[in-house]
Amino acid sequence: MDFVKTIGLVAHDNRKQDLIEWVRWNYKTLIQHRLVCTGTTGRLVQQTIEELMEPGDRQAHPIVQLKSGPLGGDQQMGAMIAEGKIDILIFLWDPMEPQPHDVDVKALLRIAVLYNIPVANNRSTADFIISSPLFYQQYEPVRKDYSVYLRRSIPGVDARGGIS
Numbered sequence: 001m002d003f004v005k006t007i008g009l010v011a012h013d014n015r016k017q018d019l020i021e022w023v024r025w026n027y028k029t030l031i032q033h034r035l036v037c038t039g040t041t042g043r044l045v046q047q048t049i050e051e052l053m054e055p056g057d058r059q060a061h062p063i064v065q066l067k068s069g070p071l072g073g074d075q076q077m078g079a080m081i082a083e084g085k086i087d088i089l090i091f092l093w094d095p096m097e098p099q100p101h102d103v104d105v106k107a108l109l110r111i112a113v114l115y116n117i118p119v120a121n122n123r124s125t126a127d128f129i130i131s132s133p134l135f136y137q138q139y140e141p142v143r144k145d146y147s148v149y150l151r152r153s154i155p156g157v158d159a160r161g162g163i164s
C-alpha cells in the first residue's frame, strides 16, 4: 500500500457515534487519504468532514459511498478488498445486536483476514492503526500463497482441468 491509503469505514447504527467521534478526532489525517464507506456511514462521515473543514483544508479525494451495508454495501467492500482496492478496514460492528445481514458482516470480516489487511473493530485498535508509524509509509502486507489450494484435486476433474 502506498503513502496515501484507501481506508474502508463502516459502522453499525449503535457504533456510528463512536466512528464519527473517531473521524472528528482524526479528520486532519483522514482528509489526506481515500475513504470508502458503506452508504449511511459514508453520508455521516462526509457531513462530519464538511462541518470540520477550515479555510486552507482540502479533502484530497471525494469519499466513495457504497450501498448501505444491509443492501449489499458490506459485500461491495469485501469485493474491493479481494481486488486489492482497500488497504485498511475500520469496521465498528455491534457486539450486542444481531443484524439482518450478519452473514455479509461475517463475510467481510473473513475476507479482510484472508487478504491480511489491517482491521480495527473497536476504537482503541483504530487509534493504534492510525498512530502506527506504518500508517505513514509504504507497506505491503504479506499475502499467503494459495497456489496449492488452487491446484487441488477435485473429484471428477482430471489433472488438466477437464471434466471426466
Ligand SMILES: O=C(CO)COP(=O)(O)O
Pocket (backbone or CB within 6 Å): 010, 011, 012, 013, 037, 038, 039, 040, 041, 042, 067, 068, 069, 070, 073, 074, 105
Ligand atoms: O450495516 C453496515 C455494516 O454491516 C453499515 O451500513 P451503513 O453504513 O449503510 O449503515
